[in-house]
Amino acid sequence: MITIALPKGRLAQETADFFEKCGLLNIKMEEDSRKLIFIDEVNNLRIILVKPFDVPTYVEYGAADMGVVGKDVIMEKNVNIFEILDMGIGRCFLALAGVKGKKEDFIRKKDKVIATKYPEVTREYFEKINHQSLKVIRLNGSVELAPLLGLADGIVDVVETGRTLKENGLEVYEKLFDISARLIINRASLKMKKDLINDIVERIERGLEIEGAICPKS
Ligand SMILES: Nc1ncnc2c1ncn2[C@@H]1O[C@H](COP(=O)(O)OP(=O)(O)OP(=O)(O)O)[C@@H](O)[C@H]1O
Ligand SMILES: O=P(O)(O)OC[C@H]1O[C@H](OP(=O)(O)OP(=O)(O)O)[C@H](O)[C@@H]1O
Numbered sequence: 001m002i003t004i005a006l007p008k009g010r011l012a013q014e015t016a017d018f019f020e021k022c023g024l025l026n027i028k029m030e031e032d033s034r035k036l037i038f039i040d041e042v043n044n045l046r047i048i049l050v051k052p053f054d055v056p057t058y059v060e061y062g063a064a065d066m067g068v069v070g071k072d073v074i075m076e077k078n079v080n081i082f083e084i085l086d087m088g089i090g091r092c093f094l095a096l097a098g099v100k101g102k103k104e105d106f107i108r109k110k111d112k113v114i115a116t117k118y119p120e121v122t123r124e125y126f127e128k129i130n131h132q133s134l135k136v137i138r139l140n141g142s143v144e145l146a147p148l149l150g151l152a153d154g155i156v157d158v159v160e161t162g163r164t165l166k167e168n169g170l171e172v173y174e175k176l177f178d179i180s181a182r183l184i185i186n187r188a189s190l191k192m193k194k195d196l197i198n199d200i201v202e203r204i205e206r207g208l209e210i211e212g213a214i215c216p217k218s
Pocket of ligand 2: 144157159162163164
C-alpha cells in the first residue's frame with residue numbers, strides 16, 4: 001500500500017480532483033468531513049490530509065510515501081525528499097512587496113525588517129543580494145498588515161491574483177520565484193516501493209499529458 005499526504009486548505013480540492021481524473025481516487029472525500037485518513041481499496045492507496053507545511057515532514061520521515069505540496073513550502077522547509085513532478089496546479093509566485101510608491105525608500109533603507117511566513121526563503125534571498133542588515137519577523141498569515149502598521153518595511157509572501165496586495169495599498173517590489181504544487185516522494189520508498197510508485201507517477205504524468213520525468217531507475 002502507498003500512503004499519499006495531501007494538503008488541506010486551498011490546494012485540497014484541486015489536488016483531489018486531479019487524482020480522481022488520473023483514476024487514483026476511487027473514494028468520496030466529503031468536503032465537510034472531519035476524517036483525516038481514507039483508504040482506496042481499489043488502488044491500494046491510503047490518503048491522509050495534513051497541513052500544507054506538514055506534508056514534507058510526513059514524507060521525509062516516511063510516514064507517507066508521497067505527497068503533494070507547494071514549491072514555496074519545499075523551499076522553506078529544505079527537507080530531504082525527492083521532488084519528482086510539477087503538477088501545474090496552485091500556481092502563484094513568491095514576491096517581495098511593500099507600500100505602493102515606496103519602493104525607492106525601501107531599497108535605500110539599510111536596516112530592513114521583513115515580515116513573512118517564509119523566513120528561510122527570505123534570509124536566503126537577502127543573502128544572495130548581499131544585503132547585510134536584515135531582521136525577519138515570522139507571521140502566520142495576514143502578512144500584508146505588517147508594513148501598514150509599521151511592524152515591517154516589507155513582506156515576502158505568496159501572490160496569486162495580486163488582489164490582496166492591491167486592496168491593502170501594497171505592490172510587488174520584486175518577483176522572487178514561480179510556485180506550483182509538486183509531487184514529492186520519500187527517498188526510501190522510491191527504492192523499496194519502486195514499481196507501485198512508478199505506476200502512480202505514470203498515471204499522474206498521463207493526467208498531466210506530459211512525458212518524461214519518471215522515477216530514476218536506480
Ligand atoms: N493565493 C494563494 N495564496 C497562498 N497560497 C497559494 C495561493 N495560490 C496557491 N497557493 C499555494 O497553496 C498552498 C497552500 O495554501 P494554503 O493557503 O491552503 O496554506 P497555508 O496558508 O500554508 O495554510 P494555513 O492556512 O493552514 O496556514 C501554498 O503553499 C501555495 O503553494
Ligand atoms: O494575490 P492573491 O490572489 O490576493 O492571493 C494572495 C494572498 O493569499 C494568501 O493568503 P491566504 O488567503 O492564504 O490567507 P493568509 O493571509 O491567512 O495566509 C497569501 O498569503 C496572500 O495574502
